[in-house]
Amino acid sequence: MNVMIDTGNYIAAKAAVMAKPDVVAAYPITPQTTLVEGIAKYVATGEYKGEYICVESEHSAMSACIGASAAGSRTFTATSSHGLLLMHEMLHWAALARLPVIMCNINRVIGPGWNIWADQNDSISQRDTGWIQFYCSSNQEIFDTVIQSFKLGEHKKVGLPVMINYDAFILSHTSMPAYIPEQKEIDDFIPTFKPLWKLDVDNPITFGNIIGPAHYEKVRKAMQDAQENAKTLIPEIAKEWKNKFGRYHGDFVERYKCEGAEYILMAMGALGAESKAAIDNLRAEGLKIGLARVRTFRPFPKEEMIKLGKQADLIVIDRNISIGSEGALFNETKAALYNKSDAKINGFIAGLGGKDVTYQDIEKICKKVINGKAKDFEWYGFEGD
Amino acid sequence: MKKYDVVTSISYPKKGAMGKTGSWRVFKPKLDKNKCVKCLQCWVFCPEGVITKNKDGTVSIDFDYCKGCGVCANVCKVKAIVMEREAEDK
Amino acid sequence: MAIKDLPNDECVLPGSAACPGCPATLGLRMVFKALGKNTVMVVPACCTAVIESLYPNTSFDIPVMNIAFEAAAAGASGVEAALRKQGKTDTTVLAWAGDGGTYDIGIQALSGALERQTNFIYICYNNQIYSNTGIQRSGATPYAAWTTTTVDGKTEFRKEMGEIIMAHHIPYSAQACVSYPEDLYNKVKKAKSIKGPKYIEILAPCPPGWRFSMDKTVELGTLAVDTGAWALYECENDVVTFNGKSKLLLEKKIEPKPIEEWIKQQGRFRHLFKPERDEKRLKEIQEHTNQVWERYRKCYLQK
Numbered sequence: 001m002n003v004m005i006d007t008g009n010y011i012a013a014k015a016a017v018m019a020k021p022d023v024v025a026a027y028p029i030t031p032q033t034t035l036v037e038g039i040a041k042y043v044a045t046g047e048y049k050g051e052y053i054c055v056e057s058e059h060s061a062m063s064a065c066i067g068a069s070a071a072g073s074r075t076f077t078a079t080s081s082h083g084l085l086l087m088h089e090m091l092h093w094a095a096l097a098r099l100p101v102i103m104c105n106i107n108r109v110i111g112p113g114w115n116i117w118a119d120q121n122d123s124i125s126q127r128d129t130g131w132i133q134f135y136c137s138s139n140q141e142i143f144d145t146v147i148q149s150f151k152l153g154e155h156k157k158v159g160l161p162v163m164i165n166y167d168a169f170i171l172s173h174t175s176m177p178a179y180i181p182e183q184k185e186i187d188d189f190i191p192t193f194k195p196l197w198k199l200d201v202d203n204p205i206t207f208g209n210i211i212g213p214a215h216y217e218k219v220r221k222a223m224q225d226a227q228e229n230a231k232t233l234i235p236e237i238a239k240e241w242k243n244k245f246g247r248y249h250g251d252f253v254e255r256y257k258c259e260g261a262e263y264i265l266m267a268m269g270a271l272g273a274e275s276k277a278a279i280d281n282l283r284a285e286g287l288k289i290g291l292a293r294v295r296t297f298r299p300f301p302k303e304e305m306i307k308l309g310k311q312a313d314l315i316v317i318d319r320n321i322s323i324g325s326e327g328a329l330f331n332e333t334k335a336a337l338y339n340k341s342d343a344k345i346n347g348f349i350a351g352l353g354g355k356d357v358t359y360q361d362i363e364k365i366c367k368k369v370i371n372g373k374a375k376d377f378e379w380y381g382f383e384g385d
Numbered sequence: 386m387k388k389y390d391v392v393t394s395i396s397y398p399k400k401g402a403m404g405k406t407g408s409w410r411v412f413k414p415k416l417d418k419n420k421c422v423k424c425l426q427c428w429v430f431c432p433e434g435v436i437t438k439n440k441d442g443t444v445s446i447d448f449d450y451c452k453g454c455g456v457c458a459n460v461c462k463v464k465a466i467v468m469e470r471e472a473e474d475k
Numbered sequence: 476m477a478i479k480d481l482p483n484d485e486c487v488l489p490g491s492a493a494c495p496g497c498p499a500t501l502g503l504r505m506v507f508k509a510l511g512k513n514t515v516m517v518v519p520a521c522c523t524a525v526i527e528s529l530y531p532n533t534s535f536d537i538p539v540m541n542i543a544f545e546a547a548a549a550g551a552s553g554v555e556a557a558l559r560k561q562g563k564t565d566t567t568v569l570a571w572a573g574d575g576g577t578y579d580i581g582i583q584a585l586s587g588a589l590e591r592q593t594n595f596i597y598i599c600y601n602n603q604i605y606s607n608t609g610i611q612r613s614g615a616t617p618y619a620a621w622t623t624t625t626v627d628g629k630t631e632f633r634k635e636m637g638e639i640i641m642a643h644h645i646p647y648s649a650q651a652c653v654s655y656p657e658d659l660y661n662k663v664k665k666a667k668s669i670k671g672p673k674y675i676e677i678l679a680p681c682p683p684g685w686r687f688s689m690d691k692t693v694e695l696g697t698l699a700v701d702t703g704a705w706a707l708y709e710c711e712n713d714v715v716t717f718n719g720k721s722k723l724l725l726e727k728k729i730e731p732k733p734i735e736e737w738i739k740q741q742g743r744f745r746h747l748f749k750p751e752r753d754e755k756r757l758k759e760i761q762e763h764t765n766q767v768w769e770r771y772r773k774c775y776l777q778k
Contacts, residue, residue, distance in 0.1 A: 067553025
């Protein structure tokens with residue numbers, strides 16, 4: 001096992017190249033740029049032997065991946081923020097087409113004004129597209145999740161594209177060590193790509209022509225069933241990885257110090273990692289609080305949330321906001337628990353625009369709830385916090 | 386033809402995918418084989434591809450699918466094809 | 476290639492959803508005769524996407540991937556890269572798009588695919604409107620033409636897409652017309668034999684869009700060439716050659732028919748004649764056509 005000490009982007013690039021996609025589409029956007037640059041370096045050294053298409057926009061990046069995947073190839077791309085938004089139409093397309101395009105998205109703030117720091121509105125606003133979504137909190141997890149995503153997305157019971165999200169700069173541009181398995185171990189882990197359908201001159205089909213309402217509904221149902229199948233496979237693949245490589249980041253959630261907890265904090269991404277420090281301090285003060293870092297957002301792990309709600313009251317921090325409503329994790333957790341739990345659930349918005357959220361901030365949030373001073377839903381850092 | 390199991394918008398080739406489009410016609414091409422000089426202009430220019438070349442160089446029209454556009458009559462150099470209004474009951 | 480020797484196989488199966496007299500299916504028949512079945516086609520939103528007919532059936536007997544309106548060339552880049560990686564370099568990748576998806580919303584992806592040397596053939600079948608959505612103006616719509624979004628007639632002259640393509644310096648580009656099948660066949664065949672990005676634009680007179688009787692599709696195409704409204708030419712490695720009647724027009728060996736001969740056949744120009752003749756605009760159209768050909772002579776006439 002080799003150790004690579006590098007930024008999240010370069011480690012993601014390494015993972016992508018080791019998965020041996022046939023086609024990579026590349027378009028730069030801060031702070032994803034070094035990821036596609038990382039792959040370009042592997043093109044130059046010959047370590048990446050696939051096709052590397054420099055496209056002229058993110059919409060074209062996803063369109064090229066769709067074309068390549070439809071022609072029967074394993075594909076990968078990466079983007080962030082406005083790039084993700086620009087390819088929004090094609091995200092829907094890839095999922096409806098049941099093409100397992102694998103993509104890293106670096107969670108960056110949406111403008112205007114221009115802002116390159118971390119928040120999750122970009123990927124959260126794509127939650128309806130049908131993509132499977134993971135949120136990583138360390139460079140090791142990025143590597144492991146990228147590889148696992150190829151296996152998951154390409155599985156014949158899934159056949160859906162997968163988005164691996166991680167925070168701008170906090171992860172993308174921060175060096176951390178990651179254990180990198182041998183190429184042969186990766187080759188053994190991910191089966192050869194067998195597309196669910198493909199463009200084949202020996203078996204001509206037309207993909208995507210006009211479809212009537214009743215037929216279309218069946219397509220949607222099949223996608224939903226595929227995400228349900230993913231719910232079975234995500235823990236299996238995570239467990240397989242643990243057995244083979246000794247590392248485990250949780251499957252739907254990563255539990256941290258939840259034994260005997262009366263409160264469970266929920267957060268995604270780097271906030272989730274930062275929360276561990278807060279939990280350590282709060283536990284040291286004798287507070288019975290644990291962390292369930294949410295790693296899988298789509299499929300939304302409803303059953304897992306119900307388990308959490310049966311155990312404790314929940315405190316949810318969202319680094320995203322659906323304007324006119326609430327944070328997504330808060331909102332969907334409550335929906336999952338409706339009629340299934342008496343748990344009290346508090347929601348907080350924190351860290352939008354890339355505003356720093358430290359473990360001290362997280363401790364303040366938790367204490368506010370524990371001391372009964374929190375509203376059901378509030379924005380942290382606005383009212384003299 | 387291999388059919389895929391995955392339920393997504395995959396369609397398979399079929400002649401007459403929109404049914405027997407001959408039912409669209411108001412006018413029907415009438416070919417006079419005696420006038421035909423086998424230039425094959427009608428065959429080349431039929432937008433529907435319902436005119437076929439026979440081995441002897443003559444042409445045949447598939448009236449199951451002919452939409453009656455009249456391009457064949459328009460391009461025929463010797464007016465061997467004439468468009469006639471089709472009777473209501475076919 | 477003599478007409479009688481053209482293959483009988485049809486990749487566009489009869490009984491499609493195309494309008495009677497449709498130039499798209501007409502053009503496609505000829506294109507497929509030149510390309511054969513070892514072809515993968517990428518089609519954005521356009522009439523052809525509807526002509527394919529309804530799920531679960533298709534009127535196309537080759538693999539077709541429908542894609543979003545602006546993405547044909549990008550999708551084709553992806554398909555080509557995948558096939559190349561799989562060693563299937565003999566399979567032709569064809570992007571087939573309307574003028575809307577080429578001149579307007581699709582121009583970015585097209586320009587990108589040409590510049591990055593995607594090995595494919597991009598064919599624009601140009602009916603000078605957004606036809607599929609019911610006849611709205613596009614960058615290809617000629618001056619003074621009625622469309623639903625230019626009710627009094629378009630106030631701008633159209634783009635010269637062929638020349639925009641030339642500026643990409645790709646190995647081969649051409650303008651053709653459905654009314655000249657041998658010319659079209661030869662151009663597609665030539666494109667197929669060349670490696671790299673190729674672009675062919677086919678003028679496609681559209682009966683409902685241009686407002687003419689559906690039997691006159693071929694006639695409207697020949698008139699367009701006769702009057703100079705459309706030029707047949709090829710550009711191979713930056714050398715431009717005009718073809719057929721267009722060559723004779725370029726060299727002034729024959730006079731073009733007055734543009735009015737083409738315009739008066741089309742209901743979309745009816746407001747230039749009824750209730751009275753719009754001499755101003757008719758003159759503008761003729762003058763502009765003359766200027767275009769003067770410019771062609773300056774740029775492309777072999778000395």
